[in-house]
Amino acid sequence: MKTTPLLGLLGGALLSFQCLAAPQFIPDLDITTFDGTELDANLFVPDSAPPPGGYPTVLFTNSWVLDKNEYLLQAEALAEDGYLVMSYSTRGFGKSGGLVDVAGDNSIRDTRVLIDWLEANYPVGKLALSGISYGAGISLLTAAADPRVDAVAALSGWADVVEALYPNETVNLVWGSLLVNTAFHREPVVDNVWSDLRNGVNIDGVREFGAARSALAMVDALNDNGTAVLISNNFADYLFKPNSMTDLYTLLEGPKKLLLNPGTHAITEFLGGNNGHIWQTTFRWFDRYLRGAANGIDSEPRVDMTVRIDNRLEQFQDFPVTDQRQQWYLHPRYGYLDSGDLKGYPYGGWSWRNEFHGGADTRAGTGIPLVSDALEGLGIPVYTNMLGINGYHAIEYHSPIQWRKMRIRGTPSLELWIRPSKPDVQLHLHLYDTDMLGLGRLVTHAPITLRGLEVGQEQRVEVDFFTTSYDLPAGHFLSLAIDTEGLLYQKLDDRNYTVEIPYRGSRVSRLSVPVL
Template sequence: MKNTPLVALLCGVLLSAHAWSAPQYIADVDIASFDGTLLDASLFIPESPPPADGYPTVIFTNSWALEKNQYYFQAKELAQNGYLVLSYSTRGFGFSGGLVDVAGDNSIADVGVLINWLEDRYPVGRLGLSGISYGGGISLLSAARYPRVNAVAALSGWADVIEALYPNETVNLVWGSLLVNTAMRKEPVIDQIWGSLRSGQNLPQVLAFAAQRSALSYVDELNRNGTAVLVSNNFADYLFKPNSMTDFYSLLEGPKKLLLNPGTHAVTEVLTGNDGHIWSTSFRWFDHHLKGEDNGMDREPKVDMTVRISNKLERYEDYPVTEKSTTWYLRPRLTLFDSGSLKGSPYWGWGWTNSFNGGWDTFAGTGIPLLSDALEGFGIPVYTPMLAINGYYAIDYESPYQWQTLKIRGAPRLEMWVEPTKAEAQLNIHLYDVGPLGLGRLITHAPVTVHGEPYRAQKIDVELFTTSYDVPFGHWLVLAIDTEGLLYQKPADTNYTVRVPYSNSKSSSLTVPHL
């Protein structure tokens, strides 16, 4: 009992210290943008005195169809570590005014207004931008516009709008429709652009719209600004595929970091998946580039790649992570009930032709749109029974057995001769890992829509979506190709045949990068 006053005193001191270190939270702030549009924001202000050069500061931008409160816990954690943090809802979303313009001039100008608003009221030091999906894309575009931005952490963002919505001239129907239909307050041009893309009309206007909103168009500005750029994308993200982001990353000349993870679009980050690696690395990125902490970030490998299914984290000095690859050549099947083969040397036999037909989907596919992609992040892949792939509507090729683990790292590439019987034909290309039971696990895929004179042979060159996957000992690869997929808009006329010629002069091949 005699110790009670002392204990009470100590507890009071501890509670006071904790209260002193807790950041101030302002839940609702209306900020007038350049055109009078009110942007709804929230603010965390550190209780600790600002450093001599001002608070390290982060602006969070919301994901598509979400709003400022999306990053409450991340913002609070940063503020508890001395950051000034503003989160806001982009125009057209949440309680912000205005109309969604898909990261257009108005949205990028809004970021400049927010920077000025903060600097007019608080001692802002080095400045970072961050966000998931829409927020990641706006962060990259804004960093290119404003040299004041020192660092970016763009998670599930995009580098190329065309690759996102029109990969290999194929309309990304499920994801595009989801985006357009969840923006309730949007500029009329968005519906116009989406309608033009779906109909194949006014494509120059569509391409110009996309280029203005693609980070790949502004690499020179980011390099000139010296912005420290961290980007994170997911292997089963069939909206913002990793391929263009790895291209973008390779062009950056300043400090940079690339995270490649299992899972689908934004889900890995929102659910703090990948064992929290994405957010913890982003925070360390800001600690180094905004707070100046010597935390080793500048000495670590630049690429963190997590292997699908096993979720094993691997680190590499740069991307591409390997220069090694194996090329297999496509050999013909003898009947509709056979598989073609993938061999180590080109086909040199008599001229031969296989064919398969449009008009029907097959078991070759990416699973249930959105759901299967999300489950992939939890180690639940898409399975397909290889024997169920209908040879009338598809064609498949089997590789030799793999007598050691094949560690695929990167984007497989298919070069293939085809002769469609119509001026437009779609191919959905799937690469599977197949085991003794004949069940295939989807490794990666890509669509391509070919245009040209009917019955005329043309060679397609398709980069499948980037992946990291280990094919186990005793398994083999299957390349399966059909003409429809649930994710993509099919041609108006699906009554066509795709012929595959084989000859000395028409050699088709699959190249797979691996360790």
């Protein structure tokens, strides 16, 4: 059969038109949910016919304060690749009605209604939920409640609400206040819970509120549903720390992948996603578990960990990424102007004790709240002058100079013996990379508030630091600094107390650091 030049030209034109055809964009959909509330949504419909079994479908949920337009770029790119994509504003945000309930029953029912609407109006195939921050939490909770959800990509999300706002029984004041005060249309229960937490009352009620909104409490349902779960969190996210999400990851039994990145809460995703890695991996996750694409993501190492500061990507088979731990034992200082030591063997000298006092912050800290966390994602860490830390209000310990690079990967922990002068004390623990001039670079930290202690009695405290990935350079040493206040966290009402650290054979305090 011969083809005339004219027919060839027309065919080429039609082919070019088909390649340039854009998906249909339907903005400002008003969808009525179960209680009559109107939810505002966008929809992208592919220009191609649905494949057998229906369109692979993605439902995006907004971050806190933001709305349905947050994911326009990602939604359009997916739709151009044949996905049916909806993004919406959760109740209380954007143009949606209703009140914010912090991923409560109403919000989860809303998401399920939107799935119903998609299935009633379009040929929906396999379906994924995704979102950043608030959207990540709602995605995980809906997937636990609804077996129709085949995959989730939870970015900068949480697995435990209480761990986020009350880490180690310490009120996360800056982040909590920011969240509550930016939800202008919120249910009264949100203010009640935050007030209880701030005032240290009805903590059992706070924990009950949190458990109903925490994927860790629903991991069995995720496993029963066989949901393919992608988790991405950031090392300097001091709202939704990586720790509870790594706990969730270890309990998942279905397809799973974990991304751990530099940067703070949600900023890494908004600024391109760790040099594009987060969003590229998310799209590959959808392709594999919604379209069945043999792209290899299911056979690759399941943990992608990017080293802080130099942003080097490393891959590991699972989390924890190493079973090897460097043990450092705390040895005493001999004056307020002195520092203690971190040594590779327990203290065995004369019985000794050190003390430091509450009532003031010191140079040991996490930097300027929110600002320093954001800069960390750009490779600008928190620095402090270790020589300027006030020895009356803090204590610090230094390891010997490390002549080989120390590759810290995972969750450091501290076992610390203390003798408090009051029943309630607060400790802020910081690990630093310190150079020969005494300039320290923050590696990780953790707060802990201890209540109801036996005054004047020696007792052991165990604390996990926030998960990190950091290379301590050769020629530097590891430093541990402990004080009693931090800019991110709510202070105790009574700050006039003393903490003693005893040293003897039966009172061994130890720092444990995961290393490669």
